[in-house]
Amino acid sequence: MNQISRREFVTLAAVSAVASRTAPYSRVVPPRVAITAQQIVERIRQKIGVEWKTETVDTFKAGDPATVVKGIVTTAMPTMEVLKQAVKGGANLVITCEPTFYSKSDGTSPPSGRGVGQTGAVDRISRAKNEFITTEGLVIWRFSDHWRQRKPDPLAIGLTDALGWSKLRAANDATRVTIPAITLDALTSNLKRKLNARGGIRVVGDPQLKVQKIGLLPGTTPIQAALTLLPSVDAVIAGEVREWESVEYARDKVTAGEKKSLILLGRVVSEDPGMNVCAQWVKTIVPELPSTWIPVGDPYWRPI
Amino acid sequence: MPSLTAGEVVARIKANLGIPWRDTTYRDTFKFGGPGTEVKGIATTVFCSFDLVQRAADAGFNMIIPHEDTYWNDRDDVTVVSGDSLYKMKVDFMTKHNIVIFRIHDHMHAQRPDFTYVGSARALGLDSKYETAPQSHRFTIPETTLGALAADFQKRLGAKALRVVGDPNAKVSRIQLGVGYATPAVNNPDVDVVVSGELQETDGAFDSPEYVLDAVSFGIPKGWIMLGHAVSEEQGMLEMAQWVKSFTPEVPVQLLRAGEPFWVPK
Numbered sequence: 001m002n003q004i005s006r007r008e009f010v011t012l013a014a015v016s017a018v019a020s021r022t023a024p025y026s027r028v029v030p031p032r033v034a035i036t037a038q039q040i041v042e043r044i045r046q047k048i049g050v051e052w053k054t055e056t057v058d059t060f061k062a063g064d065p066a067t068v069v070k071g072i073v074t075t076a077m078p079t080m081e082v083l084k085q086a087v088k089g090g091a092n093l094v095i096t097c098e099p100t101f102y103s104k105s106d107g108t109s110p111p112s113g114r115g116v117g118q119t120g121a122v123d124r125i126s127r128a129k130n131e132f133i134t135t136e137g138l139v140i141w142r143f144s145d146h147w148r149q150r151k152p153d154p155l156a157i158g159l160t161d162a163l164g165w166s167k168l169r170a171a172n173d174a175t176r177v178t179i180p181a182i183t184l185d186a187l188t189s190n191l192k193r194k195l196n197a198r199g200g201i202r203v204v205g206d207p208q209l210k211v212q213k214i215g216l217l218p219g220t221t222p223i224q225a226a227l228t229l230l231p232s233v234d235a236v237i238a239g240e241v242r243e244w245e246s247v248e249y250a251r252d253k254v255t256a257g258e259k260k261s262l263i264l265l266g267r268v269v270s271e272d273p274g275m276n277v278c279a280q281w282v283k284t285i286v287p288e289l290p291s292t293w294i295p296v297g298d299p300y301w302r303p304i
Numbered sequence: 305m306p307s308l309t310a311g312e313v314v315a316r317i318k319a320n321l322g323i324p325w326r327d328t329t330y331r332d333t334f335k336f337g338g339p340g341t342e343v344k345g346i347a348t349t350v351f352c353s354f355d356l357v358q359r360a361a362d363a364g365f366n367m368i369i370p371h372e373d374t375y376w377n378d379r380d381d382v383t384v385v386s387g388d389s390l391y392k393m394k395v396d397f398m399t400k401h402n403i404v405i406f407r408i409h410d411h412m413h414a415q416r417p418d419f420t421y422v423g424s425a426r427a428l429g430l431d432s433k434y435e436t437a438p439q440s441h442r443f444t445i446p447e448t449t450l451g452a453l454a455a456d457f458q459k460r461l462g463a464k465a466l467r468v469v470g471d472p473n474a475k476v477s478r479i480q481l482g483v484g485y486a487t488p489a490v491n492n493p494d495v496d497v498v499v500s501g502e503l504q505e506t507d508g509a510f511d512s513p514e515y516v517l518d519a520v521s522f523g524i525p526k527g528w529i530m531l532g533h534a535v536s537e538e539q540g541m542l543e544m545a546q547w548v549k550s551f552t553p554e555v556p557v558q559l560l561r562a563g564e565p566f567w568v569p570k
């Protein structure tokens with residue numbers, strides 16, 4: 001699934017929806033007992049297997065939680081493009097890993113200190129997005145803090161599945177895989193192709209380095225994560241790190257003659273496949289509704 | 305020739321800065337060696353990478369003035385990293401070569417002009433005649449496309465791993481320049497393109513990739529060009545070297561580039 005383009009995916013998803021027992025969302029006969037977004041979130045909280053935090057970003061971000069849900073979409077980041085696809089597919093509950101309104105606070109006004117000349121005012125893009133959500137009757141719920149804590153790590157499972165490494169994972173740690181030896185150069189080209197990355201992947205290390213042991217750090221991670229993982233693997237595949245931390249650490253490791261490398265996929269690209277895992281899991285706890293993953297894709301491109 | 309100590313170099317930096325020194329800074333301090341170290345030559349750089357330290361030692365520059373951290377965390381808290389064999393190796397090398405490191409970050413950004421912006425604008429070809437007001441870091445350039453602008457930047461910098469978000473065909477002319485991690489908010493309606501070093505993708509304040517993607521969906525031309533932290537802030541270390549040279553005539557002073565850490569897959 002990850003070797004196909006987003007457009008192909010959408011087409012295929014539509015075809016499979018028609019072909020399967022389940023008709024396209026728009027023609028789904030409403031379940032006998034209507035289920036609301038709030039009730040679905042209650043089920044998730046009961047089934048996730050992670051103690052619910054009192055302080056969490058995993059809350060409703062837009063729309064009315066009392067809305068009766070027709071279909072569920074999961075995504076790493078609810079861009080307008082993703083929301084439009086959700087609407088097109090007849091889904092009205094969007095479960096997202098990342099924020100909707102461009103900040104951790106997910107407010108439609110710019111957070112103080114940012115957005116020159118706009119602080120306190122409603123941002124025009126935020127407003128237009130919120131209007132789209134309201135008009136289309138969408139409900140958006142963030143699922144990040146608790147999804148990441150689930151064991152085995154669903155983001156690592158998603159990434160390794162997408163890379164064809166499902167059988168190469170360590171038995172008790174989904175963030176570690178051992179692959180047949182390959183040069184860093186060839187490995188990163190494979191990653192780019194398999195993850196449909198456009199321009200966001202960046203690499204530190206000798207392109208001719210032979211890589212076998214890999215550690216995964218999807219999402220965003222501080223230096224402590226790299227310090228813990230890099231010494232025991234040939235390559236760390238991370239989403240996002242601070243460049244003054246893990247990037248310079250990896251660069252210095254290479255200078256010191258250690259056979260190490262660091263591959264940055266970008267935060268969203270690293271989390272994308274993990275939200276496919278989320279869609280599959282949600283299906284198991286909300287079997288009466290279709291649950292579909294919509295990939296965000298790589299936001300970045302390169303000029304030349 | 306009378307010898308010059310690192311302490312004297314720092315004293316002259318403080319004396320020439322034009323603003324009071326803030327002793328509360330945890331960044332702008334000695335990271336290795338101390339004020340008593342005799343200075344043979346001074347290298348400025350963005351990152352005190354191990355490779356950079358080795359090249360500086362080879363070239364006889366035993367005092368290094370970096371803009372960023374030495375031990376892979378902003379506070380240069382060695383307790384975070386001292387368990388790693390690399391830390392000892394780097395420190396042993398610096399001991400053997402009588403290296404002294406003094407970071408200049410907070411005061412470089414507080415100084416006027418802030419050389420990080422001067423250097424970045426110079427390297428990107430953002431001429432001061434285009435700047436809307438002195439030190440606004442906002443430039444109105446002749447209209448171009450986001451794709452052409454980014455390609456021009458990449459060519460000028462010789463960098464490999466620039467990353468861009470937005471429609472390559474978007475018509476743009478109003479550029480807000482940021483440096484390092486000080487990336488301006490992209491939602492300002494008076495700005496088409498934000499150019500900077502680095503920023504987290506989400507969970508910040510006005511997460512830029514998603515904002516730019518959504519602006520494109522609503523037909524608003526927006527662009528976000530990330531140069532990378534090192535590439536962004538290294539440029540101004542040339543101006544820093546020239547400035548330090550102006551009051552340390554006893555020793556050679558020059559920029560030694562840590563360089564871009566990345567390459568990109570085919």
